[in-house]
Amino acid sequence: MTSPVSETLLPGTRRALLHRVATAQTEGRAPSVVAAVQRGGQIAWSGARSCVEGHAPDEDTQFRIGSLTKTFTAVLVLRLRDEGLLGLDDPLEKHLPGTGVGEVTVFQLLGHSGGLAAETPAPWWERTPGSTRPELADVLGGQPLVHPAGRRHHYSNPGYTLLGSLVEKLRADTWSEVLRREILEPLGMDRTTAQPRAPHAGGWAVHPWADVMLPEPAEDLGLMAPAGQLWSTTADLLRFALFLAKGDDRVLSASSVEEMRAPAAPSEADDWSGNYGLGLQTVRRGNRTLLGHTGSLPGFLAALWFSVEDDVAAVVLANATSGPMIGEVAADLVRIVADAEPRIPEPWRPLPEVDEELLALTGLWYWGARPQTLVLTADRGVELRPLSGPGRGARFRACPDGTWTGLNGYYAGETLRVVRSADGTPTHLDLGSFVFTREPYDPASAVPGGVDEGGWRGLPE
Structure with a gap:
């Protein structure tokens, strides 16, 4: 019946x-x-x-x-x-x-x-x-x-x-x-x-x-x-x-x-x-x-x-x-x-407004030599995730002071902040003491332990 x-x-x-x-x-x-x-x-x-x-x-x-x-x-x-x-x-x-x-x-x-x-x-x-x-x-x-x-x-x-x-x-x-x-x-x-x-x-x-x-x-x-x-x-x-x-x-x-x-x-x-x-x-x-x-x-x-x-x-x-x-x-x-009868996904829609300052933060960042991507989400939130393969990633909620708080995974509850130079240019992201830079081990950023002055090199003969 x-x-x-x-x-x-x-x-x-x-x-x-x-x-x-x-x-x-x-x-x-x-x-x-x-x-x-x-x-x-x-x-x-x-x-x-x-x-x-x-x-x-x-x-x-x-x-x-x-x-x-x-x-x-x-x-x-x-x-x-x-x-x-x-x-x-x-x-x-x-x-x-x-x-x-x-x-x-x-x-x-x-x-x-x-x-x-x-x-x-x-x-x-x-x-x-x-x-x-x-x-x-x-x-x-x-x-x-x-x-x-x-x-x-x-x-x-x-x-x-x-x-x-x-x-x-x-x-x-x-x-x-x-x-x-x-x-x-x-x-x-x-x-x-x-x-x-x-x-x-x-x-x-x-x-x-x-x-x-x-x-x-x-x-x-x-x-x-x-x-x-x-x-x-x-x-x-x-x-x-x-x-x-x-x-x-x-x-x-x-x-x-x-x-x-x-x-x-x-x-x-x-x-x-x-x-x-x-x-x-x-x-x-x-x-x-x-x-x-x-x-x-x-x-x-x-x-x-x-x-x-x-x-x-x-x-x-x-x-x-x-x-x-x-x-x-x-x-x-x-x-x-x-x-x-799988759920039909909701149609993709763009964000209601564009924040140029946040948009400039998106894209590739590197934790050491590992590439990560930073993606904008709704309500000024962001998501940090590995470019490929498994690894630590999380969604973050925007906070009034300009930082973000992790919502899930390894970074749940942790604070993500943008560190800027004196002229306001972003130099790196700080996430629970981890430094994310625009280039792998960027010598212009505050990488813990410093970056070898000789830079990247091939195998010595």
Whole structure:
């Protein structure tokens, strides 16, 4: 079954998407699987498979999304940072005293590098009422730290409970109300809620050795809600994916969501095939980088992946505790669309104005004897890259003082400046003490160590 959404994909692509979802439902033995793909900010395809004939869910049917909730919580924390109410390097104790893990920083909690345990003390928190743990001490237990803070990535559900409590403390309101007011309403996500609202799927466990099912309880998680409480739909989650790819100043700027996507700690190779940023997972599939999050709670599986370069996002939801490899299915949906119908590049356009002084800086520069090129980009930015082959390169953002700040790669955060002679003529570029000259080892420039007076020469006889 496919939903009546904008049919912008080719028939072969649509069939390949439906085939992948149908295969996942059949081989994963899930009561139902619903999926949707977004391209260019619009839902391009939606489909579902169900074991109940004529009653397959659609893009408006709620499923529980588990740990995808963490990404929403991370956005709330980044909003507090952007408003100046906290710093990412602040210890938790500064804002939420008395937890017993107060030396752990906000940044470490967001990226799961705080050293906290992966789970709460028994009983299994996902299958017990939230009222079982009325205090943070009940969530953290007697030994909340299992690793030194900041040393490694170790996924922690209690860590996001702390972040949710931090939001409540600084906003003086409940996590769910802050979420509704600051993210869901601005983005038009009226089908994303803390409690299920019809139409919604029921959660099931499927017996591993027989084709029979057992209903799963849907507990209110209480203090653990910021780690996994939410219910949502494919349509709402694609709205969220668009926000995570491009930003929205009503919620979080493009630069802040880009910051969320940057790796925050070394990955655990046995658990992750990528990295974790600030509330976002990053994985590599072939030569493609996917961002998003997966989630699970008893009775439900969820995955959201998007590719910024391809401008494609996919959401897959299922109402089974285990079975379909939901993250792989969502990644495959992105791949199917991106490979079958590659993104049409935006037309080339010249810069809106010409700055002759900046234009004079473009072209070849040499780091020692290695040729580099300096290229102008939008908003007076520049890009420095090797003339050929691999090597250090970076994009740079223009600063008000006439310098540039590196945005990526080896030179991220480093300052690029033009050094001029007394008459204002550029003599060289300085980049973190590296000197770039117009000629290889230009004797007229301040090359560290000087340039041999004999100049360049051939092999002596």
